[in-house]
Amino acid sequence: MRAWSGTQVEEAVAGCLAALRPAVDRDWETVKAGSSDWSCHETAFHVAECLIGYAGNLAGRAQHAYVPFEISLDEGTDNAGLLHVIETTGALLAATVRTAPPGARAFHPYPFRSADREGFAAMGLAEVLLHTHDIAEGLALDYAPQEELAEFVLTRIFPHVQPGPDAWSTLLWATGRGDLPGRAPVTEWRWHNNLVIPSERLVLTGVRPAEARDLRLGGDGGFDWVEGGPFEGTRDAAGMLVKAYEAGVHRPEFGVFVMVRPEDGRAVGGIGFHGAPDEEGLAEIGYDLAESARGQGYATEALRALSGWALARDDVRTVFATVERANTPSHAVVTRAGFTKVSEGEDEFAYELRQA
Known part of the structure; x- marks a missing residue:
């Protein structure tokens, strides 16, 4: 799976320009952008602000807040000039996404205080697609982006x-701009960047639906795997994630994570939950490693990190794991991670770790 997000930013901006350029001689200052309280001019400038802001945060690796700068238009800038600003800031975001390393993350508040290059690209696309729709609606222009661009946004930041x-109709509905049969109108919404959980030698990187689909189909999910990876269990877990996403019951923070070594960017295994915690606060966890990464303590480290993260939440009281009776190394992993054996079946043992 290759990351084409820079190209997709450019395609989204090109579609915006094509839709709005025929109306550059019209009044954008007093015409409202769709159902927004902003004018078409204010909305177009907001798109440019977002594009340069995302590029700045990612390029500068901002960690705790937005990079403290603003852009402004020269006095007398007309609508054509404003579209040129969108074109330019879009090119800057596309270039930043292309040159950022795969593991680079920077500040964004929703919902885990950071985003990676795919996340920033998807947020930039969302701003362009949705606000172009708003402006076009206000100016009575026809506009519909490529389906692939809307799909990119949904499978990255609307998991x-x-x-x-x-x-496209799903993205409009999800952002309160349209209706879908059988679904209640959306009145409040936020997108959802993926969660990462660091440990001593690893970063557990949340897998998004687009990456899970690729893993399920035999791809690499956009990760640089060590020899022999990903192992079969990771692909199976990715398939479960896709099914949950398609059924509308996926909770991203209780999905699949890939274990990535920051020292070289290589992925060594997968770990994750079988679903959200039940009413009793029990969450089941599973993991596997590529064969070339075994025997180095990665599974124990990842299990400690993910179960610790879960048990720090109010909705999780117990983390549960089952291990095949014959899998001696995995019994050692859960034991080293602090789990206690609670039952023995014919084919597997059950372990759990409870809140302190």
């Missing part, structure tokens, strides 16, 4: 939204 009949 909690069940796919609808098509990607």
Whole structure:
């Protein structure tokens, strides 16, 4: 799976320009952008602000807040000039996404205080697609982006939204801009960047629906795997994630994570939950490693990190794991991670770790 997010930013901006350029001689200052309280001019400038802001945060690796700068238009800038600003800031975001290393993350508040290059690209696309729709609606222009662009946004930063009949109508519904049959109108929404959990030698990187689909189909999910990876269990877990996403029951923070070594960017295994915690606060966890990464303590380290993260939450009281009776190394992993054996079946043993 290759990351084409820089190209997709450019395609989204090109579609915006093509839709809005025929109306550059019209009044954008007093015409509202769709149902927004902003004018078409304010909305177009907001798109440019977002594009340069995302590029700045990612390029500068901002960690705790937005990079403290603003852009402004020269006095007398007309609508054509404003579109040129969108074109330019879009090119800057595309270039930044292309040159950022795969593991680079920077500040964004929703919902885990950071995003990677795919996340920033998807957020930039969302701003362009949705606000171009708003402006076009206000100016009575026709506009519909490529389905692939809307799909890119949904499978990166709307993993909690069940796919609808098509990607564009689903994205409009998910952001309160349209209706879908059988679904209640959306009045409040936020997108959802992926979660990362660091440990001593690893970063557990949350897998998004787009990456899970690729893993399920035999791809690498966009990760640089060590020899022999990903192992079969990771692919199976990715398939479970895709099914949950398509059914509209996926909770991203209780999904699949890939264990990545920051020292070289290589992925060594997968770990994750079988689903969200039940009513009793029990969450089941599973893991595997590529054969070439075994025997180095990675599974124990990842299990400690992910179970510790879960048990620090209010909705998790117990983390549960089952291990095949014959899998001696995995019994050692859960024991070293602090789990206690609670039952023995014919084919497997059950372990759990409870809140202190």
